[in-house]
Amino acid sequence: MLKQQHLSALDAVSVAITGASGAQYAIRLIQCLLSKGIEVHLMMSDAAKVVIATEVDPAPPSKPADFASWLMQQAQQMPASQAKPELLQLYGKQQWTSRVASGSNAPRAMVVCPCSTGSLSAFATGASNNLIERAADVMLKERKQLIIVPREAPFSEIHLENMLKLTRMGAVIIPAAPGFYHQPKTIDDLIDFVVARILDHLQVPHQLTERWGK
Template identity: 50%
Template sequence: MNKVDNNFNGKITLAITGASGSAYALRLIECLIAANYQLYILCSSAGRIVLDTEVGIKLPASPEAAGKFLSDKYQAKDNQITVFGKEQWFSPIASGSAAPKTMVVCPCTTGTMAAICHGMSDNLIERAADVVIKERGQLILMIRETPYSTLHLQNMLSLSQQGVTIMPASPGFYHKAESITDLIDFMVGRVLDHLGIEQNIMPRWGYNANN
């Protein structure tokens, strides 16, 4: 049984890969910290490049330095954010006896999705996702690609049949978005909904005063 620090509401693993949409991950981190969740964070080398390219954030390659950087940026509590490297096989997220039962890959490349689908486990992101699937936990993949090939769609179907939530980064427009931030919040709000975390960053359908 996973032990949850009494100072936090739960533990969530968040993986950031090299798909476009790094701003989604940063907003999700912000919201999860505000909701008092403890985060285990993984970021691929391509993910760090995209963070720099898209939002100008140079996330340190060292897990310890990256953890301090994110903790300072989001004013996290002690031990609220832990960053792991891609080959830290002795980290808790590598084992079903210790890993959180909840994981989000945001954004998720189709390559990462394929590796998860076929149980490759060649790095810690893939292994952590494999653990969540085998332990019958909750895994959300925020895929970002267009168009989807037949192979992409087949992998999505296979993962969905295994209980994985496939959530493409496809924001809606019914809330009359006025900024990129509004579009980011739409998707992050949907992720929070699926995690069962109360959120008010995205207006509900039918509750928009401007309708």
């Protein structure tokens, strides 16, 4: 039986974590989405798992089911959290039967955070060699929202050309480059700055940072 198409404004978001530095951005984003009662369809590359183990202290569980439980516990600790275990789906890199692999039932939005330059290239060329690449390809072909958060320095001409190509296709590029006008006091403040911009583009209400102006 065919599943009914999800039609609400934002009931679900695909989140992909790839092998660039900045795993903390993804973890915080997932916490915020789950705490708002939004389904998260999570994909992780093999390189992302290495980065998470390197950057997050203490390191979260390595087994997928345990990692999902850890994410859920983090989300449930947020104020007024609506996070429930059934809201988080974690997929393998070749899980072609998952919702995110088809334009007939894909979430309205996808965030690749952080996005490696290798993934950036795959998206720009339509490689679709794994579930993350296929899910991004679905967003582009269906004219849905694709937010890409690259983390690299400096950018080469290849990187810049790929970002320009994806922008012309309709993707939004939000570099992992926090501002300082809000006078951050902690690393968490810097993480929240970037995550806040992502949530703004997803039209998810938040109070992570103060707005500019009065």
